[in-house]
Amino acid sequence: MPGHQLAPDIPADVLAAEQKHLAESRAALSAMRAHAQSLSADAAGDWVSQQILQSLLDQRVAALADHPDTPLFFGRLDRESGDDLPGTIYVGRRHVHDGHSKPLVIDWRAPVSRAFYQASPAEPMGVVRRRRFGYHGGALTAYEDEPLGEGDVELGPSKILTDEIERPRTGPMRDIVATIQPDQDEIVRSGLAQTVCVQGAPGTGKTAVGLHRAAYLLFTHRERLARSGVMIVGPNRAFLSYISSVLPALGEVKVDQTTVAGLLGEHAAPEDPLVAAVKGDARMAAVLERALWLHIVKPEEGLVFTKGAYRYRVADHEVREIVASLRGTTRYLPGRAALAQRLAHLVLVRMEQRGESPDDRVQDAVARSKPVKQLVDAVWPKLTPEQVLHRLLSDPEFLARAARSDLSPDERDLLLWPKPYRSHKSAKWSAADAALLDELRDLMERTPSLGHLVVDEAQDLSEMQLRALGRRCRNGSATVLGDLAQGTTPWSTSSWESVLQHLGQPEGEVTELTLGFRVPREVLDFAARLLPSVAPGLAAPRSLRPGAGSLSVRPGGSVAEAADAALAQEGSIGVIVPDALVAEVSRALSGRPHAVLDPDAAGEGEHRLLVVPATLAKGLEYDHVIVVEPADIVAAEPRGLARLYVVLTRAVTSLTVLHDKPLPAQLAM
DSSP, rough: OSSSBOOOOOOHHHHHHHHHHHHHHHHHHHHHHHHHHHOGGGGGGGHHHHHHHHHHHHHHHHHHHOOOOSSSSEEEEEEEESSSOOSEEESSSSSEEOOTOOOOEETTEEEEEEEEHHHSSSOOEEEEEEEEEEEEEEEEEEEEEOOOOOSOOOOOHHHHHHHHOOOOSSSSSSOTTOOOOHHHHHTOOOOOOEEEEEEOOOOOOOHHHHHOOOHHHHHHHHHHHHHEEEEEEEESSSHHHHHHHHHHHTTOOOOEEHHHHHOOOOOOOOOHHHHHHHSSSTTHHHHHHHHHHHHHOOOOOOOOETTTTEEEEEEEHHHHHHHHHHHHTHHHHHHHHHHHHHHHHHHHHHHHHTTTTOOOHHHHHHTHHHHHHHHHHSSOOOOOOOOOHHHHHOOOOHHHHHHHHSOOHHHHHHHSSSSOSSTTTOOOOOOOHHHHHHHHHHHOOOOOOOOOEEESSSSGGHHHHHHHHHGGGTTSOOEEEEEEGOOOSTTTSSSSHHHHHOOOOOOOOOEOOEEESSHHHHHHHGGGGGHHHOOTTSOEEEEEETTTTTOOOEOOOHHHHHHHHHHHHHSEEEEEEEEEGGGHHHHHTTTTTOOOOOTOOHHHHHHHHSEEGGOOOOOOOOEEEEEOOHHHHHHTTHHHHHHHHHTTTTTEEEEEEEEOEEEEEEOOO
């Protein structure tokens, strides 16, 4: 018996019945949304409670929005009887029930839905038959049955699954709930307390897996994560725009998405990569800690507090004992506040010795008094992160004291500003400085932890940036995504274990996705010629899609002609070029509607044809990719071969390489 049953002529009665169920489900979802819209927050009592409840109701309404171009369900499970669950279950993007609370569609994240992704003839998980649906424009067009209850049957490839994976796209990334593979599903459903690090070759869906894990955790731990929050951190705004619609399509509208710069501070002063590399090194953490605590000075005088005719004294040695007990055992700002309170407490002890009966209000008043504030300011000065870093980068002697043996004299010279700024207020900070300021900020006052953090393209983050992100996931819940072969910064990591260490999650689990579903095999094999040079320890990625004829390498080809050929086909087109050639290539495409992708782009707009600077290509994908002058992409930066590997693996359907200059030797093999 064949594994898949997909008749050439789809039985009209079967498909009509499924279309009827889809129509009923859509009507039920509309009713659920109308009911949510009818609810009022007025009964919540006070104004604050009303605002909170109204926000929750608004989120609920947004989560119940229908997407008419996508069916509510993509699969069906016919199950064995024997439990309280229905015999037939429709699996979709969200739960839908009718007016009698009968489930019409089960959320893909529900435990019972796991069988849709994991069941096999060898392990049917109580499923007799799995049905996959094909659709177009939100309407069901086909179905495909997989018998799972008839013994160990070889299923073979699914045409519907393959067609959905290969379907041309325009606009942002789509969700992959209909095509999640068993190894991807294992990652998606891993527990909240577990940090998972995914090494994913191009086209393996690592970004989508990370987003779907966030959606799964929000479904499973709704109340907890609603309080603590979920955040997605991507490499740039163009990437965030590309992934922006995935979670809302799954009904998750309350997830923050940002970049490292957006999280740590939008500082963009230009900086030598060698300087940035020193600032990004984890050794800077110890240097910054010493720099902060070096501002505390040894008390030379005691405290005299006057109240009426009496003077209350705290001896200088007592002040030194308090400072010594607090220093290094608390964060800087709480320690400063504690010093004032402990001094005030000793004053109260003196008052009690005189027979007075002061209470807590008196202690707070003493702690705020001028003599105490003057002593605290002299011994434990009030500081900002910017003041500390300004002094560190301006004062050679202070830097030497803070660095000790952690930094070499040459590294200290690199860190010092050639021409120091007059003050911390006039200083122009770099992206690398942002991580240092964040480290200082945490030394001063504890950074709140999120409920879950998803970090994409993590291989490009410096050790200090990883430490900054690690402070946001102290509870141990994170999803780390990337590809060691796509590391393009001077400080790119060569070890995921090192990433987890600096993230503060050394027990995190590293898993690898090597089987690609998006990039054609012919394209992937061509790009993989670069791997021995950029990531020799990685296994070559594999693709399920042969992609015969998907690769074209043309010396002296015309970018305009290549664009015209791509425009004649369905799908999105990315013309990826060296950053220095963006304007020239855009002029060459004049007369053809197109746009140039900007790092701060809010979206791709309506243009199918995009000119993409090579430095922005990471994480993006296009049906048709045209790469212009690979040699210039390689020559533009120290890790140019890794950048070229990224660029060559953005294609889903076809890759055209145009070059006048000789290809890199690795590609000419």
